[in-house]
Amino acid sequence: MGKTRAKTYAVLAVWIVLTLSLAGCATGKEIAWTQINSSDKELLIWAWDENFNIKAANIAAKYYRQQHPDIKIQVVAEEKHDIIRELKNGFETEVYTELPDIVLIEDYEIQKLLTSYTKEFFAMDHFLDYDLYQEYKTALVSMNGIHYGVPFDSGAAVMFYRKDYVEAAGYTEADMQNITWEKYVEVARRVKEKVGVHMLTVQPDDLGIIRIMMQSGGSWYVDRSGKHADIIDNIPLRNGLEIYKQLINEDLVVSVEGWDGFTRAFTQGEVATVVSGCWIAPSIRENQDQAGLWRVAAIPRMEKVKESVNASNIGGGSWYVLKNKTNYEEAACFLKETFGENREFMNELVKEINLVSTRKDARQMPAYEETEEYFGATNIFDVFLETTENVPVVNCGVRTYEIEDILEEELQIIVKEDDFGESLRKVQIQAQAIIN
Amino acid sequence: MSKKSRVMNVLQYVVLTILSIISIFPFFWMIIAATNKSVDVTKGTMVPGTYLLENIKNLMGSDLQYLTAFKNSLIIAVVTTALAMVVSSAAGYAFEVYKSKARDRVFSIVLLSMMVPFAALMVPLFRLFSKFNNIPVLKWIGLNSTGSVIIIAVATAFLIFFFRQNTKTFPRELIEASRIDGLGEFKIFTKIYMPTMKSTYAAAVVVTFMASWNNYLWPLIALQSEEKRTLPLVISAMGSSYTPDYGMIMTAVVIATLPTAIIFFIMQKQFVAGMTGSVKG
Incomplete structure (x- = not known):
């Protein structure tokens, strides 16, 4: 009796172990994938640097919520290279639920991603007038004449x-x-x-x-x-x-x-x-x-x-919208109404994080007129x-x-x-x- | 003691002292840095400062949700360790105590899983776990759940191997005697084996807790929302800043080191005994 029970335990233990440790090798019938985070009113943003980019994204969220109070926006701080790693992982597996709606990507890294995963990024040409930005920056955020990124900070x-x-x-x-x-x-x-x-x-x-x-x-x-x-x-x-x-x-x-x-x-x-x-x-x-x-x-x-x-x-980075997320249009709208066109918001960023904008009309922002004691007035x-x-x-x-x-x-x-x-x-x- | 062996003794101590200083220095620097302003840290100061409280305040006040991450890490590490002890030790015990034809073949397969680097498993695991989100009963281990990080670390080939090796030193007579006295197999495991193998468990607790506490790659891709993220992810995010606040980062690191240090110090004696595989019966 004891022995039979013992065998049952042994088999059970081995079964658990094998299932868990070899979980990665599992294959089977594919289960249809539906979006679980399909709440229309939520935007997830990834960026790095809590004193600069994260702060900017949080201020942007504050501005956007004033016009769209029902939108939930979450900003998550990630390590710069981890962002790329997680994006690639998501793109390769085509599991989009874990990816953000909006992501900040360094200008040196984006061309590689755009080349390998063109269909993952949302083209922003209809949302933004790219003539308003410095040419060197728009060149960095576009591929084959299509603009994907919203230019952010100047390096x-x-x-x-x-x-x-x-x-x-x-x-x-x-x-x-x-x-x-x-x-x-x-x-x-x-x-x-x-x-x-x-x-x-x-x-x-x-x-x-x-x-x-x-x-x-x-x-x-x-x-x-x-x-x-x-x-x-x-x-x-x-x-x-x-x-x-x-x-x-x-x-x-x-x-x-x-x-x-x-x-x-x-x-x-x-x-x-x-x-x-x-x-x-x-x-x-x-x-x-x-x-x-x-x-x-x-x-x-x-x-x-x-x-x-x-x-x-x-250096310098730009914001991108991921096309395969449910809320990509809302995300594009968010970028247009904040980093894209909101001059009051950009002016606040100059004060808060010393942003050097890549907009051609940046000089007209009042915050750029201030002198600084630290640098000899x-x-x-x-x-x-x-x-x-x-x-x-x-x-x-x-x-x-x-x-x-x-x-x-x-x-x-x-x-x-x-x-x-x-x-x-x-x-x-x-x-x-x-x-x- | 001869003169020669005394010289050897002194030499040994000198070498050991130097090695200890080298090992302790990073911790020392970390603690000093936590008490200083960022700019003093970059200047390379080696004296304790008075900025600790300010650093803690900055840390708690930042957008990084440090406390939430701390809580998540603690829950994950404690639950993982507790479950791993039960599951992996039962497996290790069973592999050693019960004989069957397939035993060693199955064990080799378990060991083989140790040879596969995690990076190779990452993508299939990610896909698999994403499917769990759709199955109501498995939702709790789907992506972006605390369960997804726990479940993956509950049974590891290393722990099973470790328990199996240590079970070899467990006196068979105890099992036989217990059987004769009418104790069931389950009770033999819980009442006889577990208390006898305390030091093995202690060593396993330390190893598992540390591994779970410091785990980076899987939580990085499995956990996305801010309220689920663990400490290593938050600390890593702190580093990629144009102007990193080193004082604050070091404070965060010191706090993050505390639980593992406490666990280790409490179980130090048993840990050493467990690693060397001795059974006190």
Whole structure:
């Protein structure tokens, strides 16, 4: 009796175990899938950065609810790369209930998603007048002439510099306006000599500075079509690498690890300039000990590249509507009435999160007229907006980060060798291989 | 003690001290950082600050629903651990105690499931669980439910293997004696086996609780709504910010570390005994 019972238990235990641990291998009759979250009045939004994007989405929700009180809007903070992973998972499995209605995607990532999952994104052409936005930004959110994203923040690349260091080296604020990288190197040498600090941080694992230089010359890792790697014959890239190499070889830059290494260097006063996106301003401003010491100017241009201008872009994101969600029209409406066309809302975002808008008429927003004590009572938005207006248009193609990984591997050789043509040839071949 | 062995002793202590410092340093840094302002953390300060309360206030005041996530993580970890102990130990016990022809073959299949990386199972699992949402009786383990995260961790090949290995040291005589005394198989398991194997259970509790508490990938794709999300997801979301508040993040991490640390310290002794597989009978 006991034994039979024991066997029953054993069989039961094994059965439970097998069912649970091998659940993933289960196959069977497909059960028709119906939307479970089909409540018409609910929008789910995903974004990253609770101090910036999440805050903006919550304010947008507040505005939208004033006009549409019956809509429920939920904003969820996710990690930037997790968003991409979850989207791909949802698209592949075609299980849409777990996906958001609206999602923020970084501009460098979107082309890859648009190419692989075109049918998943809702085209916004009928909802938004794209002529109202800066061209470089609309180019990033569209594919084959169709616009998918609602442009959000500008990643205007600017140069923050320490006025006290630069002055100690014998330069004035006027000397720092619209300079070339050659002049920048000259200032860097003097700063190093007189003040004893480096000019800039470089991160071996993040070639943001190269991207900034390259786009200021109107080019990218891929050509205009986005289908061919543009490395070996890319003059702005070559020049950017030359400058990068010079800065390293003359010991004018300090190498840091990761984001905290990057922020630590300027909060500790170890560098004289920060050449990065305008979104770094709040991090600089955080250190009240340095109030009044920082100024903002346009980034340097490359003297040897005639197309190069004192403006570029780094980072930035845009909002997208997922087409296969039940509420896609409501979601598109939400974006149109908030991030798309609501100027009062955008003005509030300038105040709340220092948003640098990519709208052409951004300058008319009153919040952009305010000066800031921290930056010596200057108006930093002037530089941000002017940069945004002049950013050269590029096609980021589908594999920015992957190509950059390849370039990073060759970087040590590029920095050491006199002629790095061979390295670039290698990068070109590998980059073309992953694009195909 | 000879001079040579004394020197060896000193050397051993020096090496161990250095290793301990290396292991403890991240925790030390984490606690220091939790008491400082973000800007001081980036400056690399190594002295405790006075900003802890402010950090906690910021954490609770942010849009991240930290407390909800904490509660979710706790419920998931506790329920998973409790269920896993019952199911996996019964399985491990059964595999060892009851003989059958297919036993070892079935056990190999269970072990095989350990070799399949989770990333490979993710998509089919996601599809499967999405179907559960449509079946009324299985809704509670469908996507975006706490059950979906619990059910998947209740029976793991590792735990079954662990219990089976430890059951090998369990004296068979006890089972035989109990049978002769008229105890049923179920009671032998609950009244004799479970109390005797306390330290094995303790080790399994620590391992399961930690794994469940720190689990990231499956909750990430299975849980979507804010009120269901777990701590690792919320903490991860904090990091991807243009201006991360390191003080607040570290406070969040310190609080998140507490439950596992407490569980470990309570069960430390049994854990070590359980891992080494000894039975005190």
